[in-house]
Amino acid sequence: MQRLFSLLFLIFLIGCAGSRRATYFSKTIENQINNSPVLSTGHTGFLLADAQTGVKIFGKNETKYFTPASNTKILTLFACLQFLGDSLPGVQFFREKDEENDDVLIFQGTGDPTFLHPNFAAWQPIFSFLKNSKDKLVMVSDPTGEPRFGRGWAWDDYNYAFQPEKSAFPIYGNCVRLSSRGAGFEVQPPVFKDHFFYPVMAKNVEKVERLENENLWGMNQLPEPGKEKTLPIYRPAANELLADTLKKAVDFSKLEPDEKPTWQTIFSCPTDTALRRMMHQSDNLLAEQLVLMCAREKFGRLESEPMLDFLRDSMLAFLPQKLKWVDGSGLSRYNLTTSANISEILRQLFLKQSRQRLFSFFPAGGVAGTLEKNYGGTAGKPYVFAKSGSMSGVYCLSGFLVAKSGKVLVFSFMHNGFLGSNLPVREELQQILEKIRDKF
Numbered sequence: 340m341q342r343l344f345s346l347l348f349l350i351f352l353i354g355c356a357g358s359r360r361a362t363y364f365s366k367t368i369e370n371q372i373n374n375s376p377v378l379s380t381g382h383t384g385f386l387l388a389d390a391q392t393g394v395k396i397f398g399k400n401e402t403k404y405f406t407p408a409s410n411t412k413i414l415t416l417f418a419c420l421q422f423l424g425d426s427l428p429g430v431q432f433f434r435e436k437d438e439e440n441d442d443v444l445i446f447q448g449t450g451d452p453t454f455l456h457p458n459f460a461a462w463q464p465i466f467s468f469l470k471n472s473k474d475k476l477v478m479v480s481d482p483t484g485e486p487r488f489g490r491g492w493a494w495d496d497y498n499y500a501f502q503p504e505k506s507a508f509p510i511y512g513n514c515v516r517l518s519s520r521g522a523g524f525e526v527q528p529p530v531f532k533d534h535f536f537y538p539v540m541a542k543n544v545e546k547v548e549r550l551e552n553e554n555l556w557g558m559n560q561l562p563e564p565g566k567e568k569t570l571p572i573y574r575p576a577a578n579e580l581l582a583d584t585l586k587k588a589v590d591f592s593k594l595e596p597d598e599k600p601t602w603q604t605i606f607s608c609p610t611d612t613a614l615r616r617m618m619h620q621s622d623n624l625l626a627e628q629l630v631l632m633c634a635r636e637k638f639g640r641l642e643s644e645p646m647l648d649f650l651r652d653s654m655l656a657f658l659p660q661k662l663k664w665v666d667g668s669g670l671s672r673y674n675l676t677t678s679a680n681i682s683e684i685l686r687q688l689f690l691k692q693s694r695q696r697l698f699s700f701f702p703a704g705g706v707a708g709t710l711e712k713n714y715g716g717t718a719g720k721p722y723v724f725a726k727s728g729s730m731s732g733v734y735c736l737s738g739f740l741v742a743k744s745g746k747v748l749v750f751s752f753m754h755n756g757f758l759g760s761n762l763p764v765r766e767e768l769q770q771i772l773e774k775i776r777d778k779f
Contacts (some may be wrong), residue, residue, distance in 0.1 A: 378582070380756075384677060410737050412726055413737060416690060427451050430605050457511070457512070477590045497571065510577045613625055630647065
């Protein structure tokens with residue numbers, strides 16, 4: 340009995356010592372944040388917790404609201420893992436006879452953003468299917484009228500590659516790609532070659548600028564040899580672009596309200612492949628289109644708002660704070676959430692997915708994607724697997740930290756309201772994360 344009492348007392352003392360060390364460590368991190376001349380110019384929210392148990396290790400303003408920027412894609416990842424299968428549904432189709440008794444292939448988009456996208460060249464079964472079809476091709480229109488831009492997107496960012504338009508049938512990523520070729524230039528898809536003018540229209544040196552509501556671009560200077568400029572297309576007419584690529588007619592039509600065809604589906608890209616690009620390259624078009632694809636799976640229509648409402652009110656009802664979620668990419672400043680919310684979503688992902696699969700979705704510090712130049716580990720072994728998010732006055736980083744002991748922690752760092760580059764913020768955060776790695 341005396342031996343049992345001694346053992347329990349020893350465990351108690353160890354627990355007290357551990358608690359004191361944790362309290363001391365929390366104070367160390369809090370002092371570094373509070374005394375940082377870099378972080379003092381903005382507002383910081385931070386939560387660090389055990390990935391397995393959810394026990395909070397450190398928190399600062401973790402229930403305060405911040406603009407998450409591309410940390411929003413963590414929410415989109417969560418949604419996609421609930422609603423999308425192993426491969427993306429690429430196109431729906433059915434066949435019928437027309438008035439002349441000819442075979443007609445009628446097809447419509449599913450929102451799949453990978454069709455003829457240069458980064459998904461290895462997964463183009465839809466193109467082969469349409470190219471090899473002997474039937475007349477008829478594309479039916481988007482039945483929803485989803486706006487081309489999301490709520491709260493910056494109106495004057497229409498010319499930048501990070502803000503392509505949404506559509507029911509994206510093609511070429513809804514962008515053109517401009518490159519130098521000898522003394523001239525090359526455009527993909529080639530149908531837009533005569534829509535570029537050199538040198539007129541553009542106001543600034545080394546800039547290519549599109550008229551806001553037309554597919555006309557002015558150039559002051561071509562891209563450097565070996566480099567490519569990506570530019571969004573205004574209201575891309577998928578059937579016209581497809582007809583030019585297939586070198587055969589693609590008619591455009593609407594289904595009558597009483598038509599209820601039995602659609603067949605052809606699948607395109609592995610879902611995990613699309614999700615990795617969305618997360619690693621912070622691809623906004625993929626994020627927006629994947630939300631639309633989730634909506635199609637859930638509600639049968641390509642509308643993001645009902646889908647986001649459902650996710651917020653039902654699938655994410657476990658979050659500790661309310662969530663304002665208006666787009667899939669994080670381009671909108673209307674999005675608002677907390678470090679506690681993001682950390683809990685990460686923890687739920689950790690509990691439900693295999694570690695290997697889950698970590699593959701997140702850029703590895705010092706190795707891949709948007710974290711290639713930051714948060715590197717020692718001996719080439721990354722310890723941070725996280726999604727960054729940035730826009731003017733915003734820098735966030737949320738994900739998983741593997742400590743020296745092998746323990747996995749979830750963290751969400753959100754910093755808003757500062758001026759200038761986010762580089763000093765990243766450098767400060769790296770010091771904090773390295774201390775956490777070494778401590779546990």
